[in-house]
Amino acid sequence: MVSMKDIARRCNVSVATVSKALSGRSDIGEETRRRVCKTAEEMGYLSNAAARALKTNRTYNIGVLFVDEQHSGLTHEYFSAILQSFKVEAERRGYSITFINRYVGTRKTTYLQHCQYRGLDGVLIASVDFEDQEVLELAGSKIPVVTIDHIYTNHTAIISDNVSGMRELVEYVFKKGHRKIALIQGEDTNVTKSRVTSFYKTCMELGIEVPDAYVRKGQYHDPVACARATEELLALPDRPSCIFFSDDFSGVGGLDVIRKAGLRIPEDISVAGYDGIYLSQVMDPHLTTCRQDTEALGRLSAEHLIRMIEEPKTTLPEQVMVTGRLLEGASVKDLSAGK
Numbered sequence: 001m002v003s004m005k006d007i008a009r010r011c012n013v014s015v016a017t018v019s020k021a022l023s024g025r026s027d028i029g030e031e032t033r034r035r036v037c038k039t040a041e042e043m044g045y046l047s048n049a050a051a052r053a054l055k056t057n058r059t060y061n062i063g064v065l066f067v068d069e070q071h072s073g074l075t076h077e078y079f080s081a082i083l084q085s086f087k088v089e090a091e092r093r094g095y096s097i098t099f100i101n102r103y104v105g106t107r108k109t110t111y112l113q114h115c116q117y118r119g120l121d122g123v124l125i126a127s128v129d130f131e132d133q134e135v136l137e138l139a140g141s142k143i144p145v146v147t148i149d150h151i152y153t154n155h156t157a158i159i160s161d162n163v164s165g166m167r168e169l170v171e172y173v174f175k176k177g178h179r180k181i182a183l184i185q186g187e188d189t190n191v192t193k194s195r196v197t198s199f200y201k202t203c204m205e206l207g208i209e210v211p212d213a214y215v216r217k218g219q220y221h222d223p224v225a226c227a228r229a230t231e232e233l234l235a236l237p238d239r240p241s242c243i244f245f246s247d248d249f250s251g252v253g254g255l256d257v258i259r260k261a262g263l264r265i266p267e268d269i270s271v272a273g274y275d276g277i278y279l280s281q282v283m284d285p286h287l288t289t290c291r292q293d294t295e296a297l298g299r300l301s302a303e304h305l306i307r308m309i310e311e312p313k314t315t316l317p318e319q320v321m322v323t324g325r326l327l328e329g330a331s332v333k334d335l336s337a338g339k
Contacts, residue, residue: 058309062098122306
């Protein structure tokens, strides 16, 4: 069986360097890491997970807590893209992934008990009720935790910059000549608060008045709720010229209502989404939206969580902001030129 010593001898480096390269450590050169990993693959090297666990007191297993209220699971394109990126980076660094739930077999457990039973080295928390007592118990335990789009005191959080994303969308629509802009918001979460606050603030700075009737409650990843809110907006005596959907997927419901009302997009009414999922760019017309950088969100989550696991004495909790980008699409009419 090929050992690290064999790889070190072939690459003319130390065994310690081989170990760092194969475990994804960042304190060696990228060229060296690639050369060592390529050599290990060519020589057919397989690390002994049990031996690694005994030596490091780690299981090299990371938990993912993902609870989707709409029960769409990994068909939720936004979160599935984040988790795929997280998985790729974690596996590259030698870790496997376990999804956490409230059961071990048929026995009911708490999230923390599940993590302890599985011997997880750390946990990524995404898309949950962050105020759930069991989630708070897990976050308050000694297990390293990284969250996505939620900030706990003294924990690392990887945050999609919803404030700048919403601001960019509003400014874009404003430049297109729109002054009657409506927003369908998601459920009450930190993400929603950031987007709604940014929406109001940007409109105020641009001199746009937003009637209370222009802001409607919806639900993320829920076309039915978006359809209902869209119907309410279309029924207003002075309806908006542009509607912001809570997210791209929910927007399917809004688009259906608009078309059933005999209105054309964007000729009669304009719309915009949020997330920038693949679906948004195969709609007709292509949806104007903000694409969140799911690859970076997942990769950075894995990087920071593994650093907390492997270097606990030198790693401080931090908030990492990930910026998205505007996709102009073709769903917003240009009113500025009198079109």
